[in-house]
Amino acid sequence: MTQSSSAELDEMMAGYHRFRDKNWHPQRERWRSLRDGQSPRVMIVACSDSRVDPSQIFDVDPGEIFVVRNVAAMVPPFETTPGHHGVSAALEFAVQVLKVKEVWVMGHGMCGGCKVALTQELRGTEPGRGGFIADWIELLDDARDAVAQEFGTETREAEIAMEKAGVQVSLANLRTFPCVQEKEKRGTLTLRGAFFAISDGVLNLLDEETGEFTPAPDMA
Template sequence: MPPSETESSNNALGNLLDGYRRFRDTGWTPHRERWARLREGQQPEVMIIACSDSRVDPTQIFDVDPGEIFVVRNVAALVPPFETTPGHHGVSAALEFAVQVLQVKEIVVMGHGMCGGCKAALTQELHGTEPGEGGFIADWIALLDEAREPVAAKFGTKGRPAERQMEQAAVKVSLDNLMTFPCIRRKVRDGDLRLRGAFFAIADGVLHLMDDKTGTFDPVT
């Protein structure tokens, strides 16, 4: 007999609490000195912009301890262009904090394989939907509309080759949009900040870094 919705919910919370107890035993208690230092503040040198996808956790992929990276995750790892219009600019606020307050030295935009947001941008399957029914997602991934056109023209809108091209094009869109922020543009110009593109392939677990000159994504060996 399949578990009820309530039982499934309780099991999900129970799994999280089991994980918390393991963390207390192995991640917090043996490293109290490190946590005491982190209590005083954080000094990460790298900011990572990644997708919300549950399969691509930057802390796991890069095997880092708490306090080492400042992470922002959203659908398709997108950075919107610099805007001063009224609104709730969550990604922009995080960028401002990382660059101006924490003074990170590098920003890494990490896309990934099998990205649902990029696939939806490519197929435009959510185009015209209402907020709450897919419209919020559609508005967000519309940031990729311009980049979609050459991908769709050359590779079509279905299949892994087209999807991978869209996933990697999204990284480049975010990198371009980062440079529309005056504080980022200034720090990059002065050599105080570096922008990098990356791509994590879920199928084989290989990380790729983007070559700044060619725009190609090469596997890390």
């Protein structure tokens, strides 16, 4: 079947050819070294938002980070009920097979998923009309209630609090996985929370003892 032309297809193909010319050919040895396997040391759970690509933010080469992206950068709690557990499968693969040293959860500013969790505007909608999103971000309900009680639901301050609370929820859920519990206890796995501010491009890191996010330190 012949592919129909579109502006979007043209843009994607132009990008692909730039990649071939500027990245793949100059780094051919790098790509050749990856053809038989990967050994990233860090897994990042990030949002699907098109503005927050971890590979760009951390300026990494192919094969350096193992990335899972979904609405609001969520990790569900460990459970063994039947179903398709995509994030859990990716986490299990990263921790058990790839043996990553760190797992990061990176939230971000102006997150649409966190905003919908805060306003609950999709609650009660049917799957395919917002229901899948509503069911997914129910993972944030407890955190949402605390944020709404302190900040309300209509201010940017409330949205930021919700975005940062989402990171903490996912970190707590990570620790419900036996493989994570075991490796963190042994000191062979570190969990980190981060928040990328779209407005100023600043990466903030979570201090889990204080619950505060502070700008990443400058490199010496």
